Amino acid sequence: MYAWIWRHLPGTWRTKAATAAGLIVAVAAVFWFVVFPWVEPKVQFDDGVVDTPTPTRTP
Protein backbone atom coordinates (compact mmCIF):
# COMPACT_ATOMS: atom_id res chain seq x y z
CA MET A 1 0.00 0.00 0.00
CA TYR A 2 2.63 2.49 1.04
CA ALA A 3 5.06 1.36 -1.65
CA TRP A 4 2.31 2.01 -4.21
CA ILE A 5 1.76 5.53 -2.88
CA TRP A 6 5.49 6.21 -2.84
CA ARG A 7 5.92 5.09 -6.44
CA HIS A 8 3.15 7.40 -7.56
CA LEU A 9 4.36 10.53 -5.80
CA PRO A 10 5.96 13.08 -8.16
CA GLY A 11 9.58 14.22 -8.11
CA THR A 12 12.87 13.11 -6.64
CA TRP A 13 13.06 11.18 -3.41
CA ARG A 14 13.45 14.44 -1.50
CA THR A 15 10.22 15.82 -2.94
CA LYS A 16 8.51 12.52 -2.30
CA ALA A 17 9.65 12.54 1.32
CA ALA A 18 8.42 16.10 1.83
CA THR A 19 5.08 15.37 0.17
CA ALA A 20 4.71 12.19 2.16
CA ALA A 21 5.40 14.06 5.40
CA GLY A 22 2.85 16.70 4.41
CA LEU A 23 0.26 14.05 3.65
CA ILE A 24 0.85 12.35 6.99
CA VAL A 25 0.38 15.65 8.81
CA ALA A 26 -2.78 16.38 6.82
CA VAL A 27 -4.25 12.95 7.55
CA ALA A 28 -3.31 13.21 11.22
CA ALA A 29 -5.00 16.62 11.38
CA VAL A 30 -8.18 15.21 9.87
CA PHE A 31 -8.20 12.50 12.48
CA TRP A 32 -7.38 14.86 15.36
CA PHE A 33 -9.88 17.58 14.54
CA VAL A 34 -12.69 15.66 12.85
CA VAL A 35 -12.68 11.91 13.45
CA PHE A 36 -11.56 11.85 17.09
CA PRO A 37 -14.05 14.45 18.39
CA TRP A 38 -16.76 12.44 16.65
CA VAL A 39 -15.65 9.09 18.08
CA GLU A 40 -14.87 10.39 21.55
CA PRO A 41 -18.43 10.47 22.97
CA LYS A 42 -18.82 6.83 21.93
CA VAL A 43 -15.77 5.74 23.91
CA GLN A 44 -17.00 6.30 27.44
CA PHE A 45 -14.04 5.43 29.59
CA ASP A 46 -14.00 8.48 31.82
CA ASP A 47 -17.54 9.40 32.80
CA GLY A 48 -17.37 10.23 36.51
CA VAL A 49 -21.06 10.96 36.95
CA VAL A 50 -23.15 8.63 39.12
CA ASP A 51 -25.59 7.42 36.44
CA THR A 52 -28.19 9.84 35.11
CA PRO A 53 -28.69 12.18 38.00
CA THR A 54 -32.26 13.04 38.87
CA PRO A 55 -32.17 16.32 40.77
CA THR A 56 -32.58 15.44 44.42
CA ARG A 57 -34.10 18.57 45.86
CA THR A 58 -34.70 19.10 49.53
CA PRO A 59 -38.38 18.29 50.19
Place this chain on the structure above:
Amino acid sequence: MRTLIRGMGELTITAGLILMLFVTYQLWGTGRYTQNQQDRLSEEMLSDWKSPKFTTERVKLGEGLAMIRIPRFGEDWRYVIVEGVEREDLRKGPGHYPGTALPGEVGNFVVSGHRTTYSAPFNRLGELRRGDEILIDTREEQYVYTVTDRKIVKPSATEVTAPVPGHPKRRPTERLITLTTCHPKYSAAQRMIIFGELESAVPRVERA
Protein backbone atom coordinates in the same frame (compact mmCIF):
# COMPACT_ATOMS: atom_id res chain seq x y z
CA MET B 1 0.02 -13.56 -1.85
CA ARG B 2 3.06 -11.65 -0.54
CA THR B 3 1.54 -8.28 -1.46
CA LEU B 4 -1.63 -9.24 0.36
CA ILE B 5 0.23 -10.08 3.55
CA ARG B 6 2.33 -6.93 3.25
CA GLY B 7 -0.83 -4.89 2.68
CA MET B 8 -2.50 -6.37 5.75
CA GLY B 9 0.62 -5.76 7.77
CA GLU B 10 0.75 -2.12 6.73
CA LEU B 11 -2.95 -1.75 7.47
CA THR B 12 -2.67 -3.12 10.97
CA ILE B 13 0.39 -1.02 11.74
CA THR B 14 -1.46 2.03 10.45
CA ALA B 15 -4.46 1.13 12.61
CA GLY B 16 -2.15 0.80 15.60
CA LEU B 17 -0.64 4.22 14.96
CA ILE B 18 -4.09 5.77 14.65
CA LEU B 19 -5.07 4.18 17.93
CA MET B 20 -2.00 5.57 19.65
CA LEU B 21 -2.82 8.96 18.19
CA PHE B 22 -6.32 8.63 19.61
CA VAL B 23 -5.01 7.82 23.09
CA THR B 24 -2.80 10.91 22.88
CA TYR B 25 -5.83 12.90 21.85
CA GLN B 26 -7.86 11.57 24.77
CA LEU B 27 -5.27 12.13 27.43
CA TRP B 28 -3.68 15.30 26.10
CA GLY B 29 -5.74 16.89 23.32
CA THR B 30 -8.94 17.06 25.34
CA GLY B 31 -7.08 18.82 28.13
CA ARG B 32 -6.26 21.75 25.84
CA TYR B 33 -9.96 22.30 25.15
CA THR B 34 -10.71 22.25 28.86
CA GLN B 35 -7.93 24.71 29.68
CA ASN B 36 -9.30 27.13 27.11
CA GLN B 37 -12.78 26.77 28.57
CA GLN B 38 -11.46 27.18 32.10
CA ASP B 39 -9.61 30.38 31.16
CA ARG B 40 -12.75 31.80 29.59
CA LEU B 41 -15.05 30.73 32.42
CA SER B 42 -12.66 31.99 35.07
CA GLU B 43 -12.43 35.40 33.41
CA GLU B 44 -16.20 35.63 33.00
CA MET B 45 -16.97 34.51 36.52
CA LEU B 46 -14.40 36.67 38.29
CA SER B 47 -15.40 39.79 36.36
CA ASP B 48 -19.03 38.97 37.07
CA TRP B 49 -18.23 38.77 40.79
CA LYS B 50 -16.60 42.19 40.66
CA SER B 51 -19.62 43.92 39.16
CA PRO B 52 -21.87 45.72 41.62
CA LYS B 53 -24.97 44.32 39.93
CA PHE B 54 -26.47 41.64 42.14
CA THR B 55 -28.85 38.91 41.08
CA THR B 56 -30.52 35.92 42.67
CA GLU B 57 -31.00 34.36 39.25
CA ARG B 58 -29.89 30.74 39.02
CA VAL B 59 -26.62 30.09 37.21
CA LYS B 60 -27.41 28.81 33.72
CA LEU B 61 -26.21 25.39 32.60
CA GLY B 62 -22.66 25.56 31.29
CA GLU B 63 -21.79 28.75 33.16
CA GLY B 64 -19.32 29.10 36.01
CA LEU B 65 -20.79 28.59 39.46
CA ALA B 66 -17.89 28.63 41.93
CA MET B 67 -14.15 28.08 42.19
CA ILE B 68 -12.85 24.90 43.79
CA ARG B 69 -9.40 24.75 45.32
CA ILE B 70 -7.82 21.80 47.09
CA PRO B 71 -4.65 22.75 49.04
CA ARG B 72 -3.47 19.13 49.10
CA PHE B 73 -3.07 19.32 45.30
CA GLY B 74 -0.97 22.46 45.41
CA GLU B 75 -1.19 26.21 45.68
CA ASP B 76 -2.06 26.67 42.00
CA TRP B 77 -4.66 23.91 41.76
CA ARG B 78 -8.03 25.47 41.02
CA TYR B 79 -10.96 24.92 38.69
CA VAL B 80 -14.12 26.79 37.84
CA ILE B 81 -17.08 24.53 38.62
CA VAL B 82 -19.69 24.76 35.86
CA GLU B 83 -23.39 24.24 36.38
CA GLY B 84 -24.51 20.88 34.95
CA VAL B 85 -23.01 17.42 34.57
CA GLU B 86 -23.85 16.61 30.96
CA ARG B 87 -21.01 15.67 28.61
CA GLU B 88 -20.82 19.21 27.29
CA ASP B 89 -20.48 20.61 30.82
CA LEU B 90 -17.85 18.20 32.10
CA ARG B 91 -15.68 18.92 29.07
CA LYS B 92 -15.22 22.41 30.49
CA GLY B 93 -14.29 21.34 34.01
CA PRO B 94 -15.86 19.88 37.15
CA GLY B 95 -19.66 20.16 37.10
CA HIS B 96 -22.27 20.76 39.75
CA TYR B 97 -25.23 18.36 39.74
CA PRO B 98 -28.23 20.64 39.08
CA GLY B 99 -30.81 20.43 41.82
CA THR B 100 -28.32 19.58 44.53
CA ALA B 101 -27.42 22.17 47.15
CA LEU B 102 -25.36 25.25 46.37
CA PRO B 103 -22.09 25.91 48.22
CA GLY B 104 -22.68 26.48 51.91
CA GLU B 105 -26.34 25.51 51.79
CA VAL B 106 -27.92 22.88 54.00
CA GLY B 107 -27.95 19.66 51.98
CA ASN B 108 -25.44 18.11 49.61
CA PHE B 109 -23.31 20.20 47.20
CA VAL B 110 -22.42 17.54 44.63
CA VAL B 111 -19.65 18.00 42.06
CA SER B 112 -18.41 15.56 39.42
CA GLY B 113 -15.13 15.71 37.49
CA HIS B 114 -13.17 13.76 34.95
CA ARG B 115 -10.42 11.48 36.28
CA THR B 116 -8.15 11.23 33.22
CA THR B 117 -9.43 13.21 30.24
CA TYR B 118 -10.34 16.86 29.78
CA SER B 119 -7.58 18.17 32.01
CA ALA B 120 -8.35 15.43 34.55
CA PRO B 121 -9.45 17.79 37.34
CA PHE B 122 -10.27 14.98 39.75
CA ASN B 123 -7.31 12.80 38.86
CA ARG B 124 -5.80 12.82 42.34
CA LEU B 125 -9.00 12.51 44.35
CA GLY B 126 -7.70 9.24 45.76
CA GLU B 127 -4.95 11.13 47.60
CA LEU B 128 -7.39 13.03 49.78
CA ARG B 129 -7.27 12.11 53.44
CA ARG B 130 -9.80 12.67 56.19
CA GLY B 131 -9.52 16.26 57.33
CA ASP B 132 -8.11 17.60 54.04
CA GLU B 133 -9.62 20.90 53.05
CA ILE B 134 -11.77 21.59 50.00
CA LEU B 135 -12.17 25.33 49.44
CA ILE B 136 -15.16 26.60 47.52
CA ASP B 137 -15.14 30.27 46.52
CA THR B 138 -18.34 32.01 45.56
CA ARG B 139 -19.06 35.70 45.04
CA GLU B 140 -19.55 36.45 48.75
CA GLU B 141 -17.96 33.65 50.69
CA GLN B 142 -15.13 31.20 50.88
CA TYR B 143 -16.45 27.94 52.23
CA VAL B 144 -14.05 25.52 53.87
CA TYR B 145 -15.18 21.90 53.69
CA THR B 146 -13.18 19.04 55.19
CA VAL B 147 -13.05 15.49 53.86
CA THR B 148 -14.87 12.97 56.02
CA ASP B 149 -14.97 9.79 53.99
CA ARG B 150 -14.21 8.01 50.73
CA LYS B 151 -16.23 5.24 49.05
CA ILE B 152 -15.97 3.21 45.86
CA VAL B 153 -19.43 2.56 44.44
CA LYS B 154 -21.20 1.31 41.35
CA PRO B 155 -22.07 3.88 38.68
CA SER B 156 -25.74 3.38 39.56
CA ALA B 157 -25.30 4.57 43.16
CA THR B 158 -27.27 7.78 42.71
CA GLU B 159 -28.12 7.81 46.42
CA VAL B 160 -24.78 9.47 47.15
CA THR B 161 -26.12 12.64 45.51
CA ALA B 162 -29.08 12.82 47.90
CA PRO B 163 -29.32 15.75 50.37
CA VAL B 164 -28.39 13.21 53.01
CA PRO B 165 -25.95 10.97 51.10
CA GLY B 166 -27.18 7.40 51.09
CA HIS B 167 -30.60 8.27 52.45
CA PRO B 168 -32.70 9.78 49.66
CA LYS B 169 -35.80 10.21 51.81
CA ARG B 170 -34.23 11.98 54.78
CA ARG B 171 -34.51 15.70 55.32
CA PRO B 172 -31.03 17.26 55.47
CA THR B 173 -29.70 19.18 58.43
CA GLU B 174 -26.01 19.41 57.59
CA ARG B 175 -24.06 21.32 54.97
CA LEU B 176 -22.19 18.71 52.99
CA ILE B 177 -20.07 18.34 49.87
CA THR B 178 -19.73 15.27 47.66
CA LEU B 179 -17.23 14.80 44.84
CA THR B 180 -17.61 12.03 42.25
CA THR B 181 -15.20 10.72 39.63
CA CYS B 182 -14.29 7.51 37.80
CA HIS B 183 -12.51 4.59 39.36
CA PRO B 184 -10.09 2.88 38.72
CA LYS B 185 -8.15 5.62 36.97
CA TYR B 186 -8.54 4.63 33.32
CA SER B 187 -11.89 2.95 33.65
CA ALA B 188 -15.53 3.90 34.11
CA ALA B 189 -16.35 0.64 35.88
CA GLN B 190 -16.90 2.30 39.26
CA ARG B 191 -17.09 5.70 40.88
CA MET B 192 -14.95 7.15 43.62
CA ILE B 193 -16.98 9.28 46.02
CA ILE B 194 -15.40 11.79 48.42
CA PHE B 195 -17.64 13.04 51.24
CA GLY B 196 -17.04 16.22 53.19
CA GLU B 197 -18.73 18.61 55.58
CA LEU B 198 -18.68 22.38 55.95
CA GLU B 199 -16.27 23.48 58.63
CA SER B 200 -16.24 27.27 58.27
CA ALA B 201 -17.12 30.15 55.99
CA VAL B 202 -15.28 33.42 55.53
CA PRO B 203 -16.69 36.43 53.69
CA ARG B 204 -14.75 37.22 50.50
CA VAL B 205 -13.48 40.71 49.88
CA GLU B 206 -12.12 41.98 46.58
CA ARG B 207 -8.48 42.94 46.81
CA ALA B 208 -8.25 46.73 46.64
